[in-house]
Amino acid sequence: MLRIITQEAEAQTELKRIGDRTYDGETLHKEATVREILQTVQRQGDKALLDYTAEFDRQTLTLEQLRVSGSELDAAYQQVSKELLDAIVLARQRIEAFHRQRIPKSWVQFDDDEVVLGKRYTPVDRAGLYVPGGRAAYPSTVLMNAIPAKVAKVPKIVMVTPPGEGGKITPAVLVAAQEAGVTEIYRVGGAQAVAALAYGTKTIPKVDIITGPGNIYVTLAKKLVYGIVGIDSLAGPSEVLVIADSQANPVHIAADLLAQAEHDPMAAAILLTTDADLATKVQWEVEQQLLNHPRRLLTEKAIAHYGLIVVVDSLETAARLSNLFAPEHLELEIADPWALLESIRHAGAIFLGNSTPEAVGDYLAGPNHTLPTSGAARYASALGVETFLKHSSLIQYSSGALNKMSGAIQALAQAEGLHSHSESVRLRTEED
Amino acid sequence: MLRIITQEAEAQTELKRIGDRTYDGETLHKEATVREILQTVQRQGDKALLDYTAEFDRQTLTLEQLRVSGSELDAAYQQVSKELLDAIVLARQRIEAFHRQRIPKSWVQFDDDEVVLGKRYTPVDRAGLYVPGGRAAYPSTVLMNAIPAKVAKVPKIVMVTPPGEGGKITPAVLVAAQEAGVTEIYRVGGAQAVAALAYGTKTIPKVDIITGPGNIYVTLAKKLVYGIVGIDSLAGPSEVLVIADSQANPVHIAADLLAQAEHDPMAAAILLTTDADLATKVQWEVEQQLLNHPRRLLTEKAIAHYGLIVVVDSLETAARLSNLFAPEHLELEIADPWALLESIRHAGAIFLGNSTPEAVGDYLAGPNHTLPTSGAARYASALGVETFLKHSSLIQYSSGALNKMSGAIQALAQAEGLHSHSESVRLRTEED
Structure with a gap:
């Protein structure tokens, strides 16, 4: 059964526990x-x-x-x-x-x-x-x-x-x-x-x-x-965090949470909602949709260990908790998802509105589905074209330009005790 | 003494040996x-x-x-x-x-x-x-x-x-x-x-x-x-590879090679030149400039173990050897450095022309001096603003857009055996 909690302190502890689930122990x-x-x-x-x-x-x-x-x-x-x-x-x-x-x-x-x-x-x-x-x-x-x-x-x-x-x-x-x-x-x-x-x-x-x-x-x-x-990155177990308000559809959200859980017994599926009634409905719906799920055992395991519903006092609290977790996938099933975006600091991919289940992005929306997991969204991004590109810096100085900079370069090189660094500039500029 | 070699096969072996020098053994x-x-x-x-x-x-x-x-x-x-x-x-x-x-x-x-x-x-x-x-x-x-x-x-x-x-x-x-x-x-x-x-x-x-x-x-x-x-990266010992033709100044090149060697007994300093005469002059100049070098012992060690001059038959050969090595720093001290650039595939930073010693880039030209070492230029780039940024993908579908894509998403989800992925779309689109 998907647990529902309402205390922010407990939510923080639980999110940290779930965020720290990695294969590390083994x-x-x-x-x-x-x-x-x-x-x-x-x-x-x-x-x-x-x-x-x-x-x-x-x-x-x-x-x-x-x-x-x-x-x-x-x-x-x-x-x-x-x-x-x-x-x-x-x-x-x-x-x-x-x-x-x-x-x-x-x-x-x-x-x-x-x-x-x-x-x-x-x-x-x-x-x-x-x-x-x-x-x-x-x-x-x-x-x-x-x-x-x-x-x-x-x-x-x-x-x-x-x-x-x-x-x-x-x-x-x-x-x-x-x-x-x-x-x-x-x-x-x-x-x-x-x-x-x-x-x-x-x-x-x-x-x-x-x-x-x-x-x-x-x-x-x-x-x-x-x-x-x-x-590219060190992939950990997958995760979704859904932020929902009272206008969201519990049947859809339950399916989205299960779509994460069905990947892996260590997958995490989290709902943060301002609506206690929605929380209960999602909890019930998850049970219903699990009944005939072809991967029921595995999915139930994930839900039991790493599933969570938190009832929050405001969307801002939800954003704050989400930033602590830095989810791989973030769904904003709220009336004005673009308004909350400014408060989101870390997430691999953000799915806005009620008609954008994660599955859209998993398959064909266009953005990459290889995303930072286990809180890596704090510092990493989706796989992309940049992953396969690198650049070389290009620098060309004229002899006049080198002359102008020569004093400063020598001062820095000498402060660092790098004699030949200094010489490589002095020899070029004093000869001119 | 900085060794001079002229056979391309030997050059490849030596460049591989130098490129593979890492702290790995320890x-x-x-x-x-x-x-x-x-x-x-x-x-x-x-x-x-x-x-x-x-x-x-x-x-x-x-x-x-x-x-x-x-x-x-x-x-x-x-x-x-x-x-x-x-x-x-x-x-x-x-x-x-x-x-x-x-x-x-x-x-x-x-x-x-x-x-x-x-x-x-x-x-x-x-x-x-x-x-x-x-x-x-x-x-x-x-x-x-x-x-x-x-x-x-x-x-x-x-x-x-x-x-x-x-x-x-x-x-x-x-x-x-x-x-x-x-x-x-x-x-x-x-x-x-x-x-x-x-x-x-x-x-x-x-x-x-x-x-x-x-x-x-x-x-x-x-x-x-x-x-x-x-x-950011795993930094190995530093290295410079200089490509020079007959118009280059052996005194300057010697200083540039020493500027690398003085960092670390494991630093590498390599010259590839089309001019056998320049090779001999640089060899002699390195000896001269070492005489009063304040870090003579350390610098001599680097030159002895990881210093190398290769006389090549053409600038194209030089570029090919340089690509094999994928140097952290590449200096093109040749008449037309921009013409050779097209042949360079991998280098952390490229210094073009006779008046751009590496020291310019080490200190104040602007590009970052934290560069990929040990051949990492094959896949990595300089430290940069991007190192401290990450992005979230943004996706929003209208319910109409989801309807249009619904069949394809379900086909893919079913092929992958991911029931709830498929359901998260079907439940949203069949209700409409």
């Missing part, structure tokens, strides 16, 4: 396992990948089967319905259109004083996308990770995903990958897949950045290889 | 120490900070001395020369002017089909800046880290730096901090300072993101707390 002893997997792949390459796949995924592959073949990719299109293919294409178009907006552009500025400054943006050479398999084999994950890389003009987009029964990969995932512009796909998952992308093997190319969600082993592997390659 | 056993420091600070708070400061920095502080007082901050201005103060102010102005350019701005777009999409940028609440002490007590580090946070309008900018003799902090560092907009300064360094910023203590506030360079303990601590807070 990490330390798993880290040793992951470290060993990384080292083994580094040493043995492809052989280690096949061995771990046999061990963890129970699939025996040959070296040739590691890469998904052209004929399997073609065949995938025959295995998805016309309706699903159309939906994937529609989602691809809308996600791509959104990601094409306001991409950072290179610029150069020529100053009066013979100084040229600028920034030059270039894509990474190779991106590696981790796509989970099994229960969480989601074509939408493929679209959301690959499209920003494609829009950033990354020349090589490598996808890895664990094989299912008979070594198969879900056809919808293969279709989404092709639609999104993935350039090659390998049948490997877990920490071993992250290792392959970070170090490279004979078959799988070393990449520059690894993105995409995964289980605790994948996440630990990403953290450990960070610095050797770039990573 | 990390595993130091990680256990760092983990213990993090846990102790988390458990004991301020007490642990004072204990570690006594142990590692050999300074006995009281709890009251942890925070740098107003009178010490005021006094710092009396302890720097007028010339240095002017240089700090000039650098601050120029760095701030550059960082104010092209800051990402919030936007909202209203579509014809009753869809509103946008991005809303907000700063982090609290930034924590790590500033090294001792030999590397650099006011420029303070400016480069604090100014982007200030430009991003971060309300609280907390600085930590280890105390020197008598608990003192270099006056130039305190002046730079005040000029740059730091809001509070604490006398603590090492992994314990990172722990204080990540977890918070009674005296030191928990922050949202930790930036700034440090030794291997600081870097390991940043990697370990990443995910609890954001971090």
Whole structure:
């Protein structure tokens, strides 16, 4: 049963408890396992990948089967319905259109004083996308990770995903990958897949950045290889926080909370409402909708442990509590969502109004669904084209410009005890 | 002696060796120490900070001395020369002017089909800046880290730096901090300072993101707390790669190479040149300038281990080798630097022409001097205002817009087996 609380102090404690739920408790002893997997792949390459796949995924592959073949990719299109293919294409178009907006552009500025400054943006050479398999084999994950890389003009987009029964990969995932512009796909998952992308093997190319969600082993592997390659973020369990007033529909809100909870027994679903009556109705509705839920057990677990309704005295209090939690997804099911926006400081994505359930953004509104979790919205943002771009600063001084700045640079260099820094300027300017 | 090589295959091997030089060899056993420091600070708070400061920095502080007082901050201005103060102010102005350019701005777009999409940028609440002490007590580090946070309008900018003799902090560092907009300064360094910023203590506030360079303990601590807070990057030893042709001045290039080497025995200084004669002259000049170098031993070590001159057959070859290395700093001391720029794919900052030694950018050209090292320029960029900003995606659908997309969203949700995702849309659209 979804708990209802009304005291702000208790709400703060509970939100902190829920916000701190991470896979952290399990990490330390798993880290040793992951470290060993990384080292083994580094040493043995492809052989280690096949061995771990046999061990963890129970699939025996040959070296040739590691890469998904052209004929399997073609065949995938025959295995998805016309309706699903159309939906994937529609989602691809809308996600791509959104990601094409306001991409950072290179610029150069020529100053009066013979100084040229600028920034030059270039894509990474190779991106590696981790796509989970099994229960969480989601074509939408493929679209959301690959499209920003494609829009950033990354020349090589490598996808890895664990094989299912008979070594198969879900056809919808293969279709989404092709639609999104993935350039090659390998049948490997877990920490071993992250290792392959970070170090490279004979078959799988070393990449520059690894993105995409995964289980605790994948996440630990990403953290450990960070610095050797770039990573997008460390994904924790997913969460939604809904702020609702009396005009909101309890049936819709219950569905939204369950849509979060059905992801993972550690998913969090929180409602902050100014209306005690709505709170009770949502609580009841959640029970009703759980009755025939195809993932009832898992979803009930999430609701029991990390579900919460808080009745608050005002929308401002709700915004304040939401900022403490810094939710991955924030729904504002209130009469004037735009008015409350100014009070919101931290949230991965904000869904405004009664007709914008999170599912819209999960699939095809356009903005990325890979969002900061576990309070990371305090400092991080959605995956985006920027994830696959980096820039070089550009600096050019004329000899006259250097002369003008020479005294200040030498003063600073000498204060820092950096002799040759100072000399590199003095030698250029005293000779002129 | 700075080695000269001429074979491209050997150059590739050597550049890989130099690029792979990291503190990694030492990390595993130091990680256990760092983990213990993090846990102790988390458990004991301020007490642990004072204990570690006594142990590692050999300074006995009281709890009251942890925070740098107003009178010490005021006094710092009396302890720097007028010339240095002017240089700090000039650098601050120029760095701030550059960082104010092209800051990402919030936007909202209203579509014809009753869809509103946008991005809303907000700063982090609290930034924590790590500033090294001792030999590397650099006011420029303070400016480069604090100014982007200030430009991003971060309300609280907390600085930590280890105390020197008598608990003192270099006056130039305190002046730079005040000029740059730091809001509070604490006398603590090492992994314990990172722990204080990540977890918070009674005296030191928990922050949202930790930036700034440090030794291997600081870097390991940043990697370990990443995910609890954001971090800017994992700083490795610094490096410069110079591409020069026959018109370049060997005296200047030698100074530039030494300006890198004097930072750290692990710093790398590389010259790629099309002119064998220039190679020999630079080699000789480096020897000359080392003779009276105040940090001769340290600098010679860096030159001996991680210094290299490669004579290449063309500037295109130089660009290709440079891209393999992905240098933190790249100097193009060639007749037409802008022509070669198109061939450069990865570099933290690019210094164009003969009158732009790296020192210009280190101090006051404006672009940030906190740059990706150890090949991280393949996927990362300079510290910037963006480091302290994050955005929330904004999505609003009208009920009509949701109706239009309802079929596609349900098709995708059902393909992914996410019942309530589908229901959250169906319940809203079938009722209408």
